[in-house]
Amino acid sequence: MDRRDILGGGLTLVTIALAGSGRAAAKPGVELPDDARFMEQALAEASRAAFPFGAVIVKEGAIIARGHNRTGVDRDPTAHGEMVAVRNCLKEHGPEALVGATVYTSGEPCCMCMGAMVWCGVSRVVYAASLAQLSTKVDQINLSAEDVASKAPFAPVDIAGGVLADKAIALFK
Numbered sequence: 001m002d003r004r005d006i007l008g009g010g011l012t013l014v015t016i017a018l019a020g021s022g023r024a025a026a027k028p029g030v031e032l033p034d035d036a037r038f039m040e041q042a043l044a045e046a047s048r049a050a051f052p053f054g055a056v057i058v059k060e061g062a063i064i065a066r067g068h069n070r071t072g073v074d075r076d077p078t079a080h081g082e083m084v085a086v087r088n089c090l091k092e093h094g095p096e097a098l099v100g101a102t103v104y105t106s107g108e109p110c111c112m113c114m115g116a117m118v119w120c121g122v123s124r125v126v127y128a129a130s131l132a133q134l135s136t137k138v139d140q141i142n143l144s145a146e147d148v149a150s151k152a153p154f155a156p157v158d159i160a161g162g163v164l165a166d167k168a169i170a171l172f173k
């Protein structure tokens with residue numbers, strides 16, 4: 001695993017190295033031109049939730065599903081922003097749509113959400129606030145998204161973190 005901080009702004013590039021897996025490694029987690037624009041939409045979702053977490057799912061340049069944390073309103077502890085977005089996507093488009101999709105999420109996915117995205121074949125995850133940053137606001141299971149992804153070499157996921165992280169953290173009052 002190769003982790004580098006660049007730009008001094010908290011943007012973290014993460015490369016999942018699949019050493020010895022016999023497959024090509026996932027591409028480095030570079031920030032792409034549209035990332036900030038889609039992250040703004042994930043943050044807009046987050047701003048609608050009591051626990052400010054939100055996500056959007058993008059396929060071929062378009063948002064195909066949205067979700068925000070509904071753990072309180074639905075009385076469902078698994079209703080994290082990413083899980084709600086994934087379920088909305090499944091309902092509206094079926095599982096094929098998630099294969100190769102990108103998930104933009106206001107916070108680094110927990111192991112439950114990251115596991116769900118691996119099983120769904122999501123190929124790229126972009127998050128704003130890191131687990132370490134979120135841990136200063138709410139309880140977090142201390143297992144990073146890249147740790148989860150690195151244990152699933154059958155489904156390489158490209159991960160980029162730190163996109164609009166300050167804006168995501170500012171949503172916590």
Ligand SMILES: [Zn+2]
Pocket residue numbers: 080081082109110111112113114
């Ligand atoms: Zn989660």
